[in-house]
Amino acid sequence: MKVPFFSKANLLLLAITVCSPWMSISGQIFQRSLHGIKSNVQGLDVQIEFYSPNSVRVYKTPENSSYTKKSLSVIKTPDQVELSVDEQGDIIVIESNNLQVNYNKKTGKISFLDKQGKIIFTEKDYGAQFSPFTDAGNQTYSPRQAFLLEKEEAIYGLGQTQTSQMNQRNQKMYMRQKQHEGGYAYIPIIQSTKGYGLFWDNYSPTTFTDNPQEMAFESEVGECIDYYFMYGTSADGVIAQIRELTGQAPMYPLWSYGFFQSRERYKSQKETMEVVDKYRELGVPLDCIIQDWQYWGPDSNWNSMNFDNPEFPEPQKMIDHIHEKNAKIMISIWASFGQDTKQYKDLKAMNALFDFITWPRNGGVRAYDVYNPKARKLFTDYLNKGLTSKGIDGWWTDSTEPDHLDAEDKDFDIPTAMGTYRSVVNAYPLMANKGVYENQRNYTSDKRALLLTRSAFAGQQRYATNIWSGDIRSTWEVLKKQVPTGLNFSLTGIPYWNTDIGGFFLWDYEGEVANKAYQELYTRWFQYATFTTMQRSHGSGVSKEIYNLGKKGDWSYDSEEKYINLRYALLPYIYSTAWQVTNNASSMMRALYMDFNTDTNVHNIGNQYMFGKSFLVAPVTDPMYVSSTENKWKNPKENFSTIKTQNVYLPEGSKWFDFWTGETLNGGQTIQKEVPIDIIPLYIRAGSIVPFGPKVQYSTQKNWDNLEVRIYPGTDGEFVMYEDENDNYNYEKGLYSTIKFEWNDATQTLTIGDRNGAFPGMLKSRTFNLILVDAKNGIGSQQSDKFTKKITYNGKAKKVKL
Template sequence: MRKIIYLSFICLSIWMISCAPDGYEKTQFGIKAAVDSTEIEVQFFSPEIVRIIKSKQGFNFEKKSLSVIKSPEAQLLKINKTDQLIIVKSDALQLTLDLVSGKIEFADLNGNELLAEKEAGSRFTPFDDAGKAGFTVKQAFALENDEALYGLGQIQNGKLMQRGQTLEMKNSNLNITIPYFYSSKGYALYWDNYAVNTFVDNDEETSFEAIGDCADYYFMYSGIGTKAVAQMRDLTGQAPMMPLWTFGYWQSKERYKTQDELVNVLKEYRKLQVPIDGMIQDWQYWGKDSMWNAMTWKPIEYPNPKVMADQVHGMNGHLMVVAWPGFGPLTKQYKEFESKGMLINFDTWPPNGGVKPYDVYNPEARDIYWDYLNKGVFSIGTDAWWLDSTEPDHINVKESDFVEPTFLGSYQSVSNAFSLEHTKGIYDHQRETTSEKRVYILTRSSFAGQQRNGANSWSGDTGSSWENLGKQIPAAVNFSLSGIPYWNADIGGFFAGRYNKDGGAKNPEYQELYVRWAQFGALTPMMRSHGTDIPREIYQFGKRGDWAFDAIEKMIKLRYRMLPYLYSTAWQVTSNSGSFMYALPLLFPDDKKVADLNDEYVFGQSLLVTPVIKPMYTGKNNDKVFSNFSKTHSRRIYLPAGTEWFDFWTGEKLAGGQEINREAPIDLIPLYVKAGSILPWGPEVQYASEKKWDDLEIRIYPGADGEFTLYEDEGDNYNYEKGAYSTISFKWDDAQQTLSISDRKGEFSGMLSERQFRLVLVNSISGTGLDENTAVRTVTYIGKALSEKL
């Protein structure tokens, strides 16, 4: 009876709209209209963000977004009708709806077109979704030929600009697909759909197509790219603060096989005095594949996992432990999930193990998952999670697999959101369990909104090659541009077996690749060594004094000296929707030379990173591997226009808008700092929290005005959400050559009441490289404003 009443209400609504004098209806958040057999609703979420929903008339459906958590908001809208057009203006943009064709166009307030739907661009083709009536839904747009598009998640195709291609947008080991793009015209679009999508961009159209109940997309007008990222976060949620220690160095491999092996690796790092914070326990600590992911510990190899965690903590390290979404048939979890109909009945990793994934979309199933994980793994003192195979792996694929039921409908209708829901379960439950440890999740997949779950995605099981190293850069910045700030890659690539016949970690060819990958990894949100075939601990590459060892150690030390910069950037991510890795077109939209520059990026506010992605010093001659450092080779670099740049290593000042050749010795990554930058330089430490920041070097790069906010808190709890943190703002007035330091804002337990700032004005003889520099002036700071002319 209820369904009959509801359908009658829908029919009445359609009749009211079609009979309305102007052919449309004003609503609290926008307008509704019926055009031919399509219902169209326009909802404003802010003056700059508008949602478009198109559905077939009379089709009964209910949609609650998995990604979008923002609600529509009433706006001051001006609505006018001229002939067959409805024009809706907010304070930031205008939307035009054609009441004859149903076509929607977006423009700025001056009438300059931003985006238009293609004529007859909305299509609904009936589709039987596992017995449920639905559609294959398509929405097509008409873009300008010279318009650049970025985003779409982490697509490892080596492209920065994502025009002129057809993509199956399906999450997999190496690709993280997010149906979002940003245009060089200053707008972005998010297609809110969780099925496998087809993205098409050609001379005819730009479109998304997937199964679904409706066409549902968000148009966001920012004018500049950094604001577009902020709008996506506004829609889908903010990223919480990660623990301070997670910005240190991580060591992993596939895999440590006993608790003693893992502990001894950390002991060796401490003995060598190479900085490290994180140790990672990979798979099969639970036993055979039939016991896959049992969340228990093999009694011989791991006789007391709590002692293992305690030993790691005793050496000022932290422990990350892997967990998977699939369970072997002999595990307690498998049996419980099976009895409650909470398994998705297809094969996942490992092959021939009978392993099935649990229904991550079911809140009760997520409760059960955490209960086992908490008792078996978190209780021993685990600090962070490695959630592997979160696409998830799908093997022995059958067509029937895709119509398997989940709590939210067929698997095919929600498959791309698997990682989002899985990480949500861990994040929510750990937050409920304790506030003393911030949730930190390493995950192989992602989806729009996953940043709110404390997740850092990695780029999957990459092959160890120079080509794959190069692909990481555009993949990372497009992923970040899609709204998710935390990303990393296996340093050295995952599959490295091709180098084993020539010595593995002692193979000069692999050593050069690994060193260059480590240089890139040091300038990403997480610096993590991992892979199979070849062990990756620093001492596997030689000893101190050997070129590979020394080059790796140099990058680890660089990472630790940058901790104040990294942690303050993390605060900008959390509090101001900032990013760690910026595609150059977002920051330099007027410089056409960076529009498709795929091998450089900006890290944080200030650093231009130009990784070396080709071999320079090693190779093969008659199948014999060699290294040759008799000549220093160079890398071609473009310095974006509109600012001056300082060479980080030499202090040389260079004009933007030019190409240069920069020498790239094996132990150096070309790195440039934007004029006007203020860079806090931390102490040399063995782990992130070893020393307080009571004697920071503050590097000032003159040539433009600049500012920087130093952020500090207790390091690893959620008291910052209650206001337990402090910020200190630094401002550089270039004309007056004066640095102003603000009053400290906020406080927290253990906060420094007095400290030294050593002020360094960067030039060719001061403020360069890793080492501490002679200060122009040292000031004592007690939380009160200071001004120093340098």
């Protein structure tokens, strides 16, 4: 018997259903809710709710539980989805227009099927478990749910796991936010090559297991099993579902895509200003200088949010000087305070400090209760008074795991405003960054929020965070792990991620940055970072400014300068890709399976990826010139002019252009690419249209009134160029413009569409210098004056035959 319900035409039936909650189909009693069904099986109360035609929440509690959960990550409320219900023996079938959910009345097993009735994903029979658990004296549960995967299915995600493999099958992970020679930012979201995703919505330490028998999530604390199934049919579709549930990523300011220079700390305002001055003197582009910790003075004054260090006697002068040099300043703030700070005293008075040892051990520093809204407001009130009002441009929200030293099991019992610390620990970075972001939005709409932070949880993309991979060690092994780590992180729906270029701890190298062995690692790392969402040099106890690695003419200096300039040339492409992230739930760093899922060869490739939809990036993550046979990498005398090669797989389904030479290659093959010290393998997908910006010293120095546009033929293609005012929220009011470029390969014609939209200061007319790329004009990173055609564009559509 099939019963349609909740369509617009039967609101009366809906009212009757709500008033008479228990219904019977062929004698089986269950409750129909506004968005699905409720049932009882095997001692559990079960709710199945459609949040959209493609996403379903499954919520299970021990029967007769009165517990109701409000998610910290999911902000969407369920849509009014037209559904139908059908009873087929022991199976209750709930269908939307796009998805079918089968519920077994006897075992409680829930399966998800496509409209053709093919199983996409399924629970295991009797797979739900609630084991009794005592949490700080309270009787609760450890919830567990087991699922079944297909043998050849690949899965990705789980956050920042610091593993060397891309495919997360056959893994067991204890998922708790921590910092230990690299950040572990666990996010219990997976997605599959079958086109679905799963979010396990629990904030306590969780064990993920996948083996030949099952895949399972088991959390230490929870009154419920709560997960969301999302059917996107593709990786982009899954990420769109994740963002629909947990929030969209806002636009970051244009300057955030330029080059950032940092040190473990600059020790004085004089030193900070001198670094900016030196970059401007050298003519090397720079958009942001980062002032790390201890500008506040001793540890007892930790994170006072004031320049109490006597080496910073005139902080406003420093900030103004940096701005006069057309650079921005980002500053370190922590979710903890030293015992001599006013914040510490006020938070202690409201019982909003955690009594466990955090970094640093000195000064009695304590983390604060970010789950307490009053504590978050106190935090931001002090922030505004001490730093925001001085014109700080961005926030380095450090230690948002937070650092947790000693006696963790005991410390998990401490109370927070939302339950025990154990029950919410993994959501700490979400709540810490929430406070800072929302404060910035309330403080001003003229300056977009930008938060660089060390940890993350599901939904954090809505708080303008760019997560970095933690205090990682400077080794080739660690560099190699960063590529699949960043890709798996991005697949959880949080699109902005980066690393410390060259690693944080240089323990393994003699002579620090002057060591040529280290410079090889740094150079390769820098090339890779050019194609992440933030190009940022940082490290502990060393000075990584370009002029400290050599001088012009040295390969280390020249390569770094080359890739900084390439980054700035790509700003129109990167900023337009960022708009796709915000407007269309896209991703900037893309695992190969996202675009080439039918090519099963890419399913386990973790050392290559797409940067946007056009660039195939294959970072060099093995030493080509120096190998260490001892504990320390001694300064070598190798000849770095020798040309080595690296294998690169070109996915099938496309032709590929070598970015440096213009050579065209077929997909579906592994090739050897020559990789001298200044070359990273880069390939452009046929059909790509890539705008290149002018040579500049900072992101907004020149208008984009004279752009080079490269067309890579071989198939049809399109690109949408996005522009706005670069650093305010007027784009949310519709003040922006887009120009669509379309390439017809059969007729060799480029169509530049009408400009859509407008904003203050928009260019009325501009020049496009069009280049049809081939092996005869392989131009690499250098802009060319050998244009195929030069046109003037005034916002009206044009067709150009090339």
